[in-house]
Amino acid sequence: MLDKTYDPTQFESKLYDFWMDKGYFTPKAEIGKPYFSIVSPPPNITGQLHIGHGLDNAIMDTVVRFKRMQGFNTLWLPGTDHASIATEVKIVEQLKKEGIDKHDLGREGFLARAWQWKEKYGGRIVEQLKKLGSSCDWSRLAFTMDDKCSEAVRKQFVSMYRKGLIYRGNRIINWCPVCKTALSDAEVEYSEQDGHLWHYGYTTPDGETTVVFATTRPETMLGDTAVAVNPNDPRYTHLLGKTVIVPFVNREIPVIADEYVDMNFGTGAVKITPAHDPNDFEVGVRHNLPVIRVMNDDGTMNENAGEFAGLDRYEARRRIVDRLREMGRLVKVEAHKHNVGTCYRCHTTVEPIVSRQWFVKMQPLAEPAIRAVRDGEITFHPERFAKTYFNWMENIKDWCISRQLWWGHRIPVWYCDDCGAEICEETDPTECPNCGSKHIHQDEDVLDTWFSSALWPISTLGFYRDSDDFKAFFPTSVLSCGYDIIFFWVARMIFSSLYATGQVPFRHVLMHGIVRDEQGRKMSKSLGNGVDPVEFIDKYGTDTLRFALINGVANGSDIRFAPDKIEGTRNFMNKVWNASRFVLLNADGKQLTDIAKCRLTLADKWILTRLNDTVTEVTDLLEKYELGMAAQTLYDFVWSEFCDWYIEFTKPVLYGTDENARRDTLSVLCYVLDAILKLLHPFAPCITEQIYQAMPNHAESIMIQPFPTKRTDLDFRDDARLVEELKDLVTKVRNIRSEYGVAPSKRIRLYVEVTDERIRECDLYLVKLCNLEEAVFAPAPDGEKTVRAVGTAAACEVPLGDLVDKDKETERIRKELDNVCGEIARAESKLANPGFLEKAPAQLVDNERAKLAKFTELRRQLLARLDELQ
RNA sequence: GGAGGCAUAGCUCAGUUGGUUAGAGCGCUCGCUUCACAUGCGAGAGGUCGUAGGUUCAAGUCCUACUGUCUCUACCA
Numbered sequence: 001m002l003d004k005t006y007d008p009t010q011f012e013s014k015l016y017d018f019w020m021d022k023g024y025f026t027p028k029a030e031i032g033k034p035y036f037s038i039v040s041p042p043p044n045i046t047g048q049l050h051i052g053h054g055l056d057n058a059i060m061d062t063v064v065r066f067k068r069m070q071g072f073n074t075l076w077l078p079g080t081d082h083a084s085i086a087t088e089v090k091i092v093e094q095l096k097k098e099g100i101d102k103h104d105l106g107r108e109g110f111l112a113r114a115w116q117w118k119e120k121y122g123g124r125i126v127e128q129l130k131k132l133g134s135s136c137d138w139s140r141l142a143f144t145m146d147d148k149c150s151e152a153v154r155k156q157f158v159s160m161y162r163k164g165l166i167y168r169g170n171r172i173i174n175w176c177p178v179c180k181t182a183l184s185d186a187e188v189e190y191s192e193q194d195g196h197l198w199h200y201g202y203t204t205p206d207g208e209t210t211v212v213f214a215t216t217r218p219e220t221m222l223g224d225t226a227v228a229v230n231p232n233d234p235r236y237t238h239l240l241g242k243t244v245i246v247p248f249v250n251r252e253i254p255v256i257a258d259e260y261v262d263m264n265f266g267t268g269a270v271k272i273t274p275a276h277d278p279n280d281f282e283v284g285v286r287h288n289l290p291v292i293r294v295m296n297d298d299g300t301m302n303e304n305a306g307e308f309a310g311l312d313r314y315e316a317r318r319r320i321v322d323r324l325r326e327m328g329r330l331v332k333v334e335a336h337k338h339n340v341g342t343c344y345r346c347h348t349t350v351e352p353i354v355s356r357q358w359f360v361k362m363q364p365l366a367e368p369a370i371r372a373v374r375d376g377e378i379t380f381h382p383e384r385f386a387k388t389y390f391n392w393m394e395n396i397k398d399w400c401i402s403r404q405l406w407w408g409h410r411i412p413v414w415y416c417d418d419c420g421a422e423i424c425e426e427t428d429p430t431e432c433p434n435c436g437s438k439h440i441h442q443d444e445d446v447l448d449t450w451f452s453s454a455l456w457p458i459s460t461l462g463f464y465r466d467s468d469d470f471k472a473f474f475p476t477s478v479l480s481c482g483y484d485i486i487f488f489w490v491a492r493m494i495f496s497s498l499y500a501t502g503q504v505p506f507r508h509v510l511m512h513g514i515v516r517d518e519q520g521r522k523m524s525k526s527l528g529n530g531v532d533p534v535e536f537i538d539k540y541g542t543d544t545l546r547f548a549l550i551n552g553v554a555n556g557s558d559i560r561f562a563p564d565k566i567e568g569t570r571n572f573m574n575k576v577w578n579a580s581r582f583v584l585l586n587a588d589g590k591q592l593t594d595i596a597k598c599r600l601t602l603a604d605k606w607i608l609t610r611l612n613d614t615v616t617e618v619t620d621l622l623e624k625y626e627l628g629m630a631a632q633t634l635y636d637f638v639w640s641e642f643c644d645w646y647i648e649f650t651k652p653v654l655y656g657t658d659e660n661a662r663r664d665t666l667s668v669l670c671y672v673l674d675a676i677l678k679l680l681h682p683f684a685p686c687i688t689e690q691i692y693q694a695m696p697n698h699a700e701s702i703m704i705q706p707f708p709t710k711r712t713d714l715d716f717r718d719d720a721r722l723v724e725e726l727k728d729l730v731t732k733v734r735n736i737r738s739e740y741g742v743a744p745s746k747r748i749r750l751y752v753e754v755t756d757e758r759i760r761e762c763d764l765y766l767v768k769l770c771n772l773e774e775a776v777f778a779p780a781p782d783g784e785k786t787v788r789a790v791g792t793a794a795a796c797e798v799p800l801g802d803l804v805d806k807d808k809e810t811e812r813i814r815k816e817l818d819n820v821c822g823e824i825a826r827a828e829s830k831l832a833n834p835g836f837l838e839k840a841p842a843q844l845v846d847n848e849r850a851k852l853a854k855f856t857e858l859r860r861q862l863l864a865r866l867d868e869l870q
Numbered sequence: 871g872g873a874g875g876c877a878u879a880g881c882u883c884a885g886u887u888g889g890u891u892a893g894a895g896c897g898c899u900c901g902c903u904u905c906a907c908a909u910g911c912g913a914g915a916g917g918u919c920g921u922a923g924g925u926u927c928a929a930g931u932c933c934u935a936c937u938g939u940c941u942c943u944a945c946c947a
Contacts, residue, residue, distance in 0.1 A: 835927030
């Protein structure tokens with residue numbers, strides 16, 4: 001039997017262990033069997049569980065449990081990510097506290113520390129994920145740097161290298177002077193900052209003409225190798241082909257013409273620094289300009305900076321501006337807001353720098369990736385995110401994949417010290433295949449962490465090992481992640497998988513939003529407004545966490561995680577618990593009947609019909625991955641129909657003396673509760689299993705039971721409609737009681753005049769739900785003062801004696817009459833519209849006619865009542 | 871600059887091929903220790919669905935423009 005109070009901490013972790021012991025999470029790789037598979041987005045080993053993981057896992061577990069119950073061979077494969085740069089930053093910080101520089105340890109020593117870190121924090125996050133109740137297969141737990149994944153990275157790299165899709169070159173990249181590594185474009189975040197536009201100029205050697213321009217980064221002038229103007233700009237035609245002198249370094253540079261220059265911006269002249277600006281770099285390529293780097297990797301000025309060498313970039317900027325001012329060259333200084341790129345890990349302003357790095361050539365990879373989504377091989381939910389995807393893919397630039405870090409997959413390229421050959425093989429070479437020299441050395445850099453993440457679905461399933469898992473579970477069915485990593489991850493998995501396997505990595509992409517705080521702010525460490533899922537689960541349980549994150553939330557929209565929402569969800573769990581307790585307390589030790597053999601009451605028929613509706617709706621919604629609406633549908637059914645009405649309907653029977661009726665009603669109660677538990681299980685796995693285990697005739701576990709399906713043999717539309725009429729009457733009578741201040745405990749008599757004879761069967765329901773002393777199926781005796789509730793199946797009269805106020809009652813009836821007349825007018829005007837009759841579906845026209853008939857009848861009765869009152 | 875989202879009850883939000891009287895939770899008002907649940911029960915009040923046009927028999931839903939707001943993306947020195 002269930003405990004008196006709902007306390008999830010008493011059973012959640014026990015149930016998880018039970019499921020694990022039974023091996024329910026671990027499917028066999030059965031090739032050809034209908035399957036459902038998800039490969040989990042791997043959390044970074046740097047961190048701990050946050051609410052975003054909670055959301056991600058709640059979504060995946062709900063879908064996975066649903067599909068498992070539907071009978072699919074279901075795999076949910078979990079893992080963790082080495083998170084190259086993020087982890088390395090953390091370890092460097094840790095070392096710093098111990099007074100150690102990473103270079104003191106050397107590469108080997110550092111990597112040893114990193115693996116220690118991985119053991120500690122990777123293990124911790126796995127334990128935290130288990131608290132969520134996620135039914136993932138821990139026997140297949142993967143790590144981006146384990147053998148299988150490393151092998152995939154190696155093979156993919158070599159293959160792409162050989163096809164010329166990976167190349168090494170000098171390009172402008174984003175450089176983080178703190179992390180001291182290159183970053184991809186996706187790893188740069190822009191933030192608007194207050195800066196300045198400094199206007200000054202360079203003068204021709206003869207000292208006669210000065211070309212004035214504006215810049216936000218004066219320090220880069222030391223690397224200027226040209227001044228550019230628009231070829232169509234008449235102001236500067238006379239200067240084309242001339243030269244000007246860069247002060248401080250006294251370099252003579254040409255004035256060139258290039259379309260890139262916007263004549264209407266500033267003075268129409270631009271200083272060109274090919275080594276430190278992406279656009280200038282392009283200009284430099286077109287005009288064959290020298291590339292002069294003036295900065296070191298740590299953001300200080302290098303030897304090319306002349307008198308400013310050794311200064312930090314910002315100090316150099318200040319000094320240069322000061323000097324220009326002293327020299328009288330500074331024409332103007334303007335305040336200027338501009339977007340500055342920052343490192344997504346440490347938020348330092350990145351420096352565009354020319355550097356020799358490895359790149360993935362994107363154009364050939366992007367095309368099939370765009371096609372796959374366009375052709376519907378992959379579907380985004382909601383669809384609009386496909387646009388975001390196209391937008392990025394169609395304007396994609398080459399992907400810088402080398403990082404000047406140690407923690408990660410080392411680039412599998414060796415260089416021959418003797419002949420300079422570049423060697424890229426699947427197995428580590430020992431000598432140069434070109435000249436036979438033994439003097440070879442490996443590239444020092446590691447790969448962007450997202451290069452391995454991009455292979456995650458194929459590497460974890462063992463594509464490069466020809467494994468059964470791959471054959472049984474690929475392409476995966478669903479990918480679930482936040483919209484913030486579409487570029488980092490989703491897009492890259494798509495083109496990487498298409499390249500390697502010729503197949504898409506997943507069929508459906510479920511995008512969710514960001515979990516925000518009560519005021520709609522992002523949760524962050526600095527604001528201290530984050531919700532720790534582990535703490536939350538210890539307090540409320542994982543079912544409440546999961547349901548609160550999913551219920552009523554539209555796909556892809558951000559979620560406000562507010563305390564009253566949490567309480568509401570907890571209350572719902574409590575409701576489920578107590579309703580179950582009611583059923584189980586009554587069913588305890590009683591014999592039940594097969595539902596198909598029960599003599600069903602009207603209420604039974606109603607709830608079974610409504611259950612059918614709910615099963616259909618929830619199943620449809622889940623199949624469309626509309627989890628929020630599916631949960632909402634269940635919430636409403638459980639609370640507003642099963643608890644508020646059906647359980648109340650059963651009470652007169654359960655507390656009555658007819659043993660057969662009691663048995664049958666209990667059978668229906670148990671049947672419906674059992675179905676509710678199963679429907680709810682994907683969303684709230686623990687509470688449903690706990691209750692299920694207390695049910696009569698339960699099987700080993702709810703999680704391997706079939707998901708409920710519609711019972712056409714238990715569908716009673718007509719009776720269900722009648723019960724809706726009954727509910728309507730009950731509400732109206734209660735309303736009258738409330739309006740007239742009849743004490744809830746006061747039992748009254750009710751006179752009922754039926755239009756639908758079946759209402760007579762509802763005697764007990766009326767007595768119980770309206771708290772009657774009796775229901776008399778006759779008109780009220782003459783002279784009895786009553787208030788009337790009018791419905792289509794019956795009209796009820798509540799005798800209230802002197803409480804009845806003629807004016808008040810007239811007013812009440814008039815108000816209802818207004819409403820009814822409004823509806824009649826509406827229906828009539830629709831039915832009078834020839835267009836509607838011709839073009840609207842027949843069903844709709846019929847509905848409208850039925851509605852008109854119903855309201856006309858109500859109007860008749862209301863008018864009759866008004867007459868009586870006169 | 872480009873793209874996209876949002877704008878519905880006091881608040882937070884659902885509302886998916888256009889089709890019953892636009893819903894929920896919270897809050898609010900009134901009343902209830904009714905034997906599953908006060909984490910509850912019953913009854914209510916509260917919305918011309920941002921503005922203006924258009925398409926349609928029919929628009930919260932589709933189209934156009936506008937206003938407000940948020941996000942992504944690019945980046946002109």
